[in-house]
Amino acid sequence: MDKNTRSLLTIITEMSLEKTLTKELQELGALGYTITNARGRGSRGARRSDWDVESNIRIEIVCTEVIAQAIAKRMQEKYYDNFGMIIFSNDVSVLRADKF
Amino acid sequence: MDKNTRSLLTIITEMSLEKTLTKELQELGALGYTITNARGRGSRGARRSDWDVESNIRIEIVCTEVIAQAIAKRMQEKYYDNFGMIIFSNDVSVLRADKF
Amino acid sequence: MDKNTRSLLTIITEMSLEKTLTKELQELGALGYTITNARGRGSRGARRSDWDVESNIRIEIVCTEVIAQAIAKRMQEKYYDNFGMIIFSNDVSVLRADKF
Numbered sequence: 082m083d084k085n086t087r088s089l090l091t092i093i094t095e096m097s098l099e100k101t102l103t104k105e106l107q108e109l110g111a112l113g114y115t116i117t118n119a120r121g122r123g124s125r126g127a128r129r130s131d132w133d134v135e136s137n138i139r140i141e142i143v144c145t146e147v148i149a150q151a152i153a154k155r156m157q158e159k160y161y162d163n164f165g166m167i168i169f170s171n172d173v174s175v176l177r178a179d180k181f
Numbered sequence: 182m183d184k185n186t187r188s189l190l191t192i193i194t195e196m197s198l199e200k201t202l203t204k205e206l207q208e209l210g211a212l213g214y215t216i217t218n219a220r221g222r223g224s225r226g227a228r229r230s231d232w233d234v235e236s237n238i239r240i241e242i243v244c245t246e247v248i249a250q251a252i253a254k255r256m257q258e259k260y261y262d263n264f265g266m267i268i269f270s271n272d273v274s275v276l277r278a279d280k281f
Numbered sequence: 282m283d284k285n286t287r288s289l290l291t292i293i294t295e296m297s298l299e300k301t302l303t304k305e306l307q308e309l310g311a312l313g314y315t316i317t318n319a320r321g322r323g324s325r326g327a328r329r330s331d332w333d334v335e336s337n338i339r340i341e342i343v344c345t346e347v348i349a350q351a352i353a354k355r356m357q358e359k360y361y362d363n364f365g366m367i368i369f370s371n372d373v374s375v376l377r378a379d380k381f
Binding site for chain 3: 107114171
């Protein structure tokens with residue numbers, strides 16, 4: 082396994098944002114993404130109360146650090162304060178880096 | 182993206198434990214968690230045979246290292262030997278650390 | 282939490298491969314795996330067009346680095362060029378390393 086490093090960016094948010102976000106991810110340069118349905122509990126940001134809903138999604142994007150930062154920046158500007166959303170990232174080793 | 186580090190703690194276990202565990206996670210200080218349904222195969226611990234069931238859950242908690250350790254300790258004491266359960270953690274960079 | 286390090290290997294691929302792959306994972310020494318249903322978009326490799334299907338799976342395996350490399354190698358040889366498949370890995374701290 083070649084040891085190419087990429088960022089694994091994970092966004093957990095409300096399912097209602099799925100279509101909007103996946104369009105934005107592609108505009109921002111993500112070559113792919115993976116979505117799983119999730120449920121959970123968390124903070125919703127300043128303007129809304131506790132986030133405790135069934136219909137969440139978990140979006141994973143493997144991409145370069147530059148694209149990960151661009152996505153995180155856009156999410157923060159547009160959604161982070163007013164939707165249930167958390168974002169985190171870590172480095173991963175990828176097989177066949179040309180796919181990302 | 183600010184580079185605040187938190188622990189991403191992942192617990193994979195039997196779905197029957199969901200209510201009990203999420204209550205304990207909150208008691209132990211987790212501000213949020215994400216659950217996805219899963220299936221899998223693994224070891225069940227000493228007293229039971231192979232773990233090969235459909236109804237598993239995958240719980241993710243982004244939290245401080247201190248809370249991650251408290252959760253792992255509690256899980257080990259109460260469940261690890263007698264339920265299908267695996268726990269692992271890694272560091273992640275989080276956006277807006279005040280959410281965790 | 283003892284700080285034993287293992288590899289967390291994640292394979293995202295087409296659901297049609299589930300039975301074949303889980304059999305191979307066990308042959309290659311994985312003691313367990315976790316599968317979640319997923320959907321997504323990505324590249325399918327050289328011979329096929331864009332990967333944009335609903336029926337994907339996300340397989341996670343916590344194992345030694347040696348086994349992770351053996352699995353990644355097999356996946357690359359047999360599937361990586363002709364199926365929608367991405368593979369990435371990162372180190373995780375595990376509780377009770379004897380389970381993996």
